[in-house]
Amino acid sequence: xxxxxxxxxxxxxxxxxxxxxxxxxxxxxxxxxxxxxxxxxxxxxxxxxxxxxxxxxxxxxxxxxxxxxxxxxxxxxxxxxxxxxxxxxxxxxxxxxxxxxxxxxxxxxxxxxxxxxxxxxxxxxxxxxxxxxxxxxxxxxxxxxxxxxxxxxxxxxxxxxxxxxxxxxxxxxxxxxxxxxxxxxxxxxxxxxxxxxxxxxxxxxxxxxxxxxxxxxxxxxxxxxxxxxxxxxxxxxxxxxxxxxxxxxxxxxxxxxxxxxxxxxxxxxxxxxxxxxxxxxxxxxxxxxx
Amino acid sequence: xxxxxxxxxxxxxxxxxxxxxxxxxxxxxxxxxxxxxxxxxxxxxxxxxxxxxxxxxxxxxxxxxxxxxxxxxxxxxxxxxxxxxxxxxxxxxxxxxxxxxxxxxxxxxxxxxxxxxxxxxxxxxxxxxxxxxxxxxxxxxxxxxxxxxxxxxxxxxxxxxxxxxxxxxxxxxxxxxxxxxxxxxxxxxxxxxxxxxxxxxxxxxxxxxxxxxxxxxxxxxxxxxxxxxxxxxxxxxxxxxxxxxxxxxxxxxxxxxxxxxxxxxxxxxxxxxxxxxxxxxxxxxxxxxxxxxxxxxxxxxxxxxxxxxxxxxxxxxxxxxxxxxxxxxxxxxxxxxxxxxxxxxxxxxxxxxxxxxxxxxxxxxxxxxxxxxxxxxxxxxxxxxxxxxxxxxxxxxxxxxxxxxxxxxxxxxxxxxxxxxxxxxxxxxxxxxxxxxxxxxxxxxxxxxxxxxxxxxxxxxxxxxxxxxxxxxxxxxxxxxxxxxxxxxxxxxxxxxxxxxxxxxxxxxxxxxxxxxxxxxxxxxxxxxxxxxxxxxxxxxxxxxxxxxxxxxxxxxxxxxxxxxxxxxxxxxxxxxxxxxxxxxxxxxxxxxxxxxx
Numbered sequence: 104x105x106x107x108x109x110x111x112x113x114x115x116x117x118x119x120x121x122x123x124x125x126x127x128x129x130x131x132x133x134x135x136x137x138x139x140x141x142x143x144x145x146x147x148x149x150x151x152x153x154x155x156x157x158x159x160x161x162x163x164x165x166x167x168x169x170x171x172x173x174x175x176x177x178x179x180x181x182x183x184x185x186x187x188x189x190x191x192x193x194x195x196x197x198x199x200x201x202x203x204x205x206x207x208x209x210x211x212x213x214x215x216x217x218x219x220x221x222x223x224x225x226x227x228x229x230x231x232x233x234x235x236x237x238x239x240x241x242x243x244x245x246x247x248x249x250x251x252x253x254x255x256x257x258x259x260x261x262x263x264x265x266x267x268x269x270x271x272x273x274x275x276x277x278x279x280x281x282x283x284x285x286x287x288x289x290x291x292x293x294x295x296x297x298x299x300x301x302x303x304x305x306x307x308x309x310x311x312x313x314x315x316x317x318x319x320x321x322x323x324x325x326x327x328x329x330x331x332x333x334x335x336x337x338x339x340x341x342x343x344x345x346x347x348x349x350x351x352x353x354x355x356x357x358x359x360x361x362x363x364x365x366x367x368x369x370x371x372x373x374x375x376x377x378x379x380x381x382x383x384x385x386x387x388x389x390x391x392x393x
Numbered sequence: 394x395x396x397x398x399x400x401x402x403x404x405x406x407x408x409x410x411x412x413x414x415x416x417x418x419x420x421x422x423x424x425x426x427x428x429x430x431x432x433x434x435x436x437x438x439x440x441x442x443x444x445x446x447x448x449x450x451x452x453x454x455x456x457x458x459x460x461x462x463x464x465x466x467x468x469x470x471x472x473x474x475x476x477x478x479x480x481x482x483x484x485x486x487x488x489x490x491x492x493x494x495x496x497x498x499x500x501x502x503x504x505x506x507x508x509x510x511x512x513x514x515x516x517x518x519x520x521x522x523x524x525x526x527x528x529x530x531x532x533x534x535x536x537x538x539x540x541x542x543x544x545x546x547x548x549x550x551x552x553x554x555x556x557x558x559x560x561x562x563x564x565x566x567x568x569x570x571x572x573x574x575x576x577x578x579x580x581x582x583x584x585x586x587x588x589x590x591x592x593x594x595x596x597x598x599x600x601x602x603x604x605x606x607x608x609x610x611x612x613x614x615x616x617x618x619x620x621x622x623x624x625x626x627x628x629x630x631x632x633x634x635x636x637x638x639x640x641x642x643x644x645x646x647x648x649x650x651x652x653x654x655x656x657x658x659x660x661x662x663x664x665x666x667x668x669x670x671x672x673x674x675x676x677x678x679x680x681x682x683x684x685x686x687x688x689x690x691x692x693x694x695x696x697x698x699x700x701x702x703x704x705x706x707x708x709x710x711x712x713x714x715x716x717x718x719x720x721x722x723x724x725x726x727x728x729x730x731x732x733x734x735x736x737x738x739x740x741x742x743x744x745x746x747x748x749x750x751x752x753x754x755x756x757x758x759x760x761x762x763x764x765x766x767x768x769x770x771x772x773x774x775x776x777x778x779x780x781x782x783x784x785x786x787x788x789x790x791x792x793x794x795x796x797x798x799x800x801x802x803x804x805x806x807x808x809x810x811x812x813x814x815x816x817x818x819x820x821x822x823x824x825x826x827x828x829x830x831x832x833x834x835x836x837x838x839x840x841x842x843x844x845x846x847x848x849x850x851x852x853x854x855x856x857x858x859x860x861x862x863x864x865x866x867x868x869x870x871x872x873x874x875x876x877x878x879x880x881x882x883x884x885x886x887x888x889x890x891x892x893x894x895x896x897x898x899x900x901x902x903x904x905x906x907x908x909x910x911x912x913x914x915x916x917x918x919x920x921x922x923x924x925x926x927x928x929x930x931x932x933x934x935x936x937x938x939x940x941x942x943x944x945x946x947x948x949x950x951x952x953x954x955x956x957x958x959x960x961x962x963x964x965x966x967x968x969x970x971x972x973x974x975x976x977x978x979x980x981x982x983x984x985x986x987x988x989x990x991x
């Protein structure tokens with residue numbers, strides 16, 4: 104157990120956590136505006152990740168090109184998933200719309216992962232694209248990791264600017280804070296909801312490509328990711344991107360350290376235990392929602 | 394109606410007892426699967442249908458039960474003891490998990506509970522010394538199908554009986570009130586957390602026993618079969634497919650979906666999870682209320698008995714008794730006002746019943762109630778007035794413990810309220826209405842009033858409470874709406890119901906929050922009569938928040954004025970009306986001129 108190995112684990116943890124945060128961004132935006140917890144959100148990453156790796160294997164496309172293909176694809180998917188399957192449920196009473204959305208999104212989770220496994224195989228896949236490695240003493244950092252770090256940072260800043268400076272971003276924040284008030288002020292909430300659902304889903308495509316470049320994906324990993332994203336939202340606050348990024352990095356590092364000091368098999372349990380623990384100590388979550 | 398319902402269900406189960414006689418393993422196994430699924434779906438619905446909490450991790454308890462049983466059986470304990478062990482372990486697990494999980498509401502709760510499945514799976518995979526990891530546990534090979542079948546049948550019978558009890562007993566009404574509005578339920582005297590804990594432990598114990606029986610019959614379990622996401626949601630889908638909260642819902646759903654599942658197993662290879670997923674998705678999209686609530690099913694006369702909602706069953710049972718009761722006891726009283734089953738109290742005007750000492754309540758930096766000192770004497774009617782946002786409702790919320798005041802003390806008859814729960818305050822004798830009515834929407838008018846009667850300081854049985862509730866309904870002049878759902882009432886009827894429900898708390902001090910706004914002059918007169926009646930006939934103390942000053946003026950002994958959270962005037966009507974600050978800040982210039990003219 105050398106210091107270098109620990110630093111290596113920390114770097115891996117921060118990277119993984121940043122990717123978790125990207126998944127959480129979409130879930131958080133969607134929950135803030137549409138008030139639906141999309142149980143299939145993480146599964147979208149698994150599917151998009153498998154698709155990305157297939158695209159890379161077949162055409163040797165550059166990751167950015169793969170993103171350009173997948174982002175609109177998931178945007179369209181998200182849009183129709185919401186408008187066709189979820190929006191009609193809003194008209195029902197509270198209990199029915201709650202169980203309805205839960206069943207629809209859980210059903211989608213099962214279908215997406217099973218179909219992906221049947222069509223592409225249930226094996227683990229990745230994008231075996233490796234840039235050269237940089238060595239600082241004993242610590243090895245691949246250029247891939249640096250690119251991914253950069254992408255996460257740029258994306259977080261871009262999202263933040265988008266939410267604060269653009270009309271659509273402000274409308275998202277307005278609806279998150281007060282749906283009725285926003286509607287009175289002329290925000291068309293039903294179109295907003297569909298757009299946000301599509302937008303939140305499309306961010307997953309970027310996260311999926313970055314994820315698949317550094318970690319393996321498989322069709323069944325999705326729900327685990329959704330649980331992590333949910334834990335991150337509870338930790339960081341709904342709609343709070345910076346909080347989500349910090350919470351994501353915290354979770355990623357904690358998982359890395361679990362593997363380092365104990366056994367990596369326990370890492371998946373960490374987010375659930377953390378979630379239950381937070382709920383006991385801080386019933387209202389840690390972060391302030393924005 | 395429900396009695397015949399559970400009788401016919403029991404008859405169905407007795408008939409199911411004949412299945413093993415056919416000596417056909419295939420059919421017996423299939424029937425066994427249905428029995429186990431029914432226990433799971435129905436016990437899930439105690440938490441969801443009765444209490445309104447969607448527990449997606451219910452199947453985890455089934456798995457925990459299966460593991461506990463298997464471990465005990467492999468450890469050479471007798472089967473019966475192993476079952477009891479499974480029951481205790483799941484019950485304990487549910488009790489421990491209830492604390493964090495019930496911090497969550499709505500879809501958050503659904504999510505938190507669903508996360509239990511991957512957690513349980515990781516535990517089962519990694520605690521190799523106990524669970525044997527991914528290899529699973531193999532039980533001693535033994536043909537136990539017939540025995541397992543009859544045990545499952547017995548558990549089903551108990552499940553049906555518990556469901557029938559829950560539809561009408563006090564515990565069931567606690568769950569129903571929680572489903573509708575937790576805060577109001579607590580203000581009406583229901584103890585919330587023990588009820589939630591009890592129902593989840595009860596449901597988990599049944600799921601655990603179901604898991605134990607299933608493990609016994611299959612003689613093998615591994616993490617995937619008892620914690621897998623795709624199998625775990627099947628009982629939930631079954632209950633919802635039939636109709637959550639309906640007496641027959643889970644059973645119908647189980648029969649339909651289990652039959653379909655069996656057909657798929659035989660006829661379709663592969664794509665199982667996709668088909669399950671599609672079925673779950675379609676149920677969610679098109680009939681989250683369940684098949685038995687779909688319009689075309691309800692129109693089939695044949696199924697009338699199966700499709701009845703809780704309030705419709707109540708309607709049927711009550712309207713039969715209504716005529717006879719009406720004939721016996723005409724409850725109309727001399728002044729044209731009905732009497733209430735309240736014990737008149739002797740009042741002592743020199744005794745302080747409610748006291749606020751330096752009460753302060755702030756939301757963030759916004760001080761809503763600022764060091765308010767107030768003494769209310771027994772048997773007084775006090776009008777509490779002030780501009781909108783002056784802190785009147787916040788003060789009510791502090792007294793009924795909806796908010797915990799930031800500082801200061803509130804005393805009822807000398808007892809300090811600090812550290813008390815809302816139900817304890819209700820039992821001390823605080824009854825209240827809400828400015829925006831909050832009736833229990835899916836209960837009948839009669840049941841709404843019966844809830845505080847059942848959960849009052851002296852607890853009475855639901856049957857008696859429902860009978861007593863009629864007199865309150867009559868007092869509120871809602872007889873024609875007695876068996877209607879409360880959410881079908883008009884706003885004025887809801888306000889009348891709120892008032893009657895507050896009285897049904899049998900309070901010593903009644904907090905009335907803007908009940909008269911929106912009433913016609915005649916209705917206001919009648920309402921003022923009610924308030925006066927409360928004081929003069931029953932010895933109640935009343936604090937009445939109202940903007941209709943003329944209504945207050947007819948009946949109040951004293952007026953207290955709040956302005957931006959502080960108490961600016963406290964005196965008789967004449968004194969307050971003459972107070973310059975009150976005129977300036979609340980009553981306004983016009984009144985000032987009118988007063989000058991007078």
